[in-house]
Amino acid sequence: MRLLRIVPDGTKIRFVRFRRFSYPLSALFSIATVILFLSVGLNYGIDFKGGTLIELQAKSGKADIAAVRQAAHGFGEGEVEVQEFGSAGELSLRVPLQPGGEAAQSEVVRNARAALEGQYEFRRVETVGPRVSGELVQTGTIGIVLSIIAVLAYLWFRFEAQLAVASIIGTLHDIVLTIGFFLITQIEFNMTSIAAILTIVGYSLNETVVVFDRTRELLRRYKTLPVEELLDLSINSTLSRTAMTATTTALSLLALVWFGGQAIQGFAQVMLFGVLVCTYSAMFISSPILIYIGVRFREGEAVAKAGEKPARVAP
Incomplete structure (x- = not known):
């Protein structure tokens, strides 16, 4: 039985030359x-800002946003954000953090029920006080920083110095671009977003390690092969695996984006973007950095066989 191959054997794409476009x-x-x-800043969710989140479903099947906005003015202090989401008749209300502690937050929920319970079903009510939101910000930040430090330490010990530096730069690049996705789309940044970032860090690490393992192997085998050709050879030799991993992961995430519902949609969108960025980064960012770093094999590790000539990448 013939196996499915997304990328044909013997592919010789010159990836490294695209650094002139990928870097800018x-x-x-x-x-x-x-x-x-x-x-602009991130669109912080209730987890980090504090306040009250209320999700409603219109009993008649159709929501009157104008009437809900008018009624929301009496819920508490500050401007209440009212948005449609999901299927028809679903609304979300975000009430800012109220002065007066937990009693003030509970008063918001009571006011909302008194004004809207006749026409709307309360699907979800979530209240986060200032103390809890502050603790979540602190623990979330510490979690991200510690995990990134652990990943960077692993990369440093996993590879030789030049490969480790390139891996670290590639991982940081993926984190920055993911934060940029949050800023451009204004997807709510909450505790689920932190989980998405940490997952993307792991995926980025996986993609980079696969390519750089092959790069290190080729560095030991081919002593005289030009660096650009060697990097193209390492990327092409792992391209089938990279394409298969990215495709299957992206298809799973697309299913979550389309059918996963509002609660998980933001996470799935960020993860889908992260998969694309990590795949792009491993081929067009991390590997070409080795040209500028001056990657070289360590003395005594070159084990090229006599008379063996590597397959060169077609110009």
């Missing part, structure tokens, strides 16, 4: 991320 593109995206972070 990633640099522009990274600069835009910093500018948006300082000017």
Whole structure:
């Protein structure tokens, strides 16, 4: 039985030469991320800002947004955000954190029920106080920082110095672009978003290790092969595996985006973007960095067989 191959055997694509386009593109995206972070900021959810989230379903099947917005003015202090989501008749209300502690937050929920319970079914009510939201910000930040440090330490001990530096740069690149996706789309940034970022870090690490393992193997085998050709050879030799992994993961995430429902849709969208970025990064960002770093094999590790000539990448 013939096996399915997404990428034909013997593919000889010159990936490294595309660094002239990939590096400026990633640099522009990274600069835009910093500018948006300082000017616009992330769309922090209730987890981090504190406040009350209420999700409603119209009993008649059709929601009157204008009437809900008018009624929401009496829920508490500050502007109440009212949005449609999901299927017809579903609304979400976000009430800012109220002065007065937990009693004030509970008063918001009571006011909402008194005003809307006749026409709407309360599907979800979530209240986060200032103390809890502050603790979540702190623990979430510590979790991200510690996990990134652990990953970077693993990369440093996993590879030789040049490969480790390139892996670290590639992983940080993927994190920055993922934050940029949050800033551009204004998807709510909450505890689920932290889980998505950590998962993307792991996926990025996996993609980079696969390519760099082959790069290290080729460095030991081919002593005189030009670096650009060697990097193209390593990427092409792992391309089938990379394409299969990215395709199956993306298909699973697309199913979650389309059919997973509102609760998981944001996570799935971020993960789908992360898979694309990590795949792009492993081929067009991390590997070409080795050219500028000056990757070389360590003395005594070259084990090229006498008379053996590697397959060169077609120009």
